[in-house]
Amino acid sequence: MPRYALKVEYDGGPFSGWQRQTALPTVQGDIEAALARLEPREHTIAAAGRTDAGVHAVGQTAHADMDRDWSPFRLMEALNWHLKPAPIAITACATVPDDWHARFSATRRHYLFRLVVRRPPVTFEAGQVWQVGHPLDLAAMREGAAQLVGRHDFTTFRSSICQADSPVKSLDALEIEHVARADGFAEYRFHVRARSFLHNQVRSFVGTLERVGAGAWAPDRVRLALEARDRAACGPVCPPHGLYLARVDYPDDPFAAAE
Structure with a gap:
């Protein structure tokens, strides 16, 4: 499964933080839902930091594992299309090694x-x-x-x-x-x-x-x-x-x- 690093920007105001929560809007939940529109299955992404409710990001980093070999540009564009109208944008996307981790690889x-x-x-x-x-x-x-x-x-x-x-x-x-x-x-x-x-x-x-x-x-x-x-x-x-x-x-x- 190819792994992709995502640079994520978001307005934290409408969200109950980054981390997925049952029945509450979260940044992680919205991105995983967008990924499921591209490859229908359950997706779990990891982030460099779990921001609290109301906290914003201009340079959050996450990683996602996909079934298909997407070009990073096409994956970024497709995610941004399916994230509308949520105040979330994928501003960069890159392939990374399988052992690269958004949280644990960060310095x-x-x-x-x-x-x-x-x-x-x-x-x-x-x-x-x-x-x-x-x-x-x-x-x-x-x-x-x-x-x-x-x-x-x-x-x-x-x-x-x-x-x-x-x-x-x-x-x-x-x-x-x-x-x-x-x-x-x-x-x-x-x-x-x-x-x-x-x-x-x-x-x-x-x-x-x-x-x-x-x-x-x-x-x-x-x-x-x-x-x-x-x-x-x-x-x-x-x-x-x-x-x-x-x-x-x-x-x-x-x-x-x-x-």
């Missing part, structure tokens, strides 16, 4: 979180960004973020329902960028990179750092919260709709030839 995952400082409601970006109505101190947020980079026990910053075997993870980067917007308001983009993440880890980071930027927390309180290894020490968990799975890295990029 790093990149997440983006978008936070907009604006009192009037956003219109065109509703459901795409987290909006707050008060100014934020970028330098303070960066100072707090720096204390999270490295290898730590992230118990404070993971969900109580997290199923990871260990709370110890290595965070490669947590960078905060100020972006000039055409509407004149401020946007902060949090770029977070690691080999793997705990459940709700990125949203816990951003919610905590927003409190630092707002002046409710001193930057050093982030270090104290980390060292507490206690979920109760975490700041508020921010909403999912500003979070994007931006990219997944592999030792050999399966899509390099297609780009």
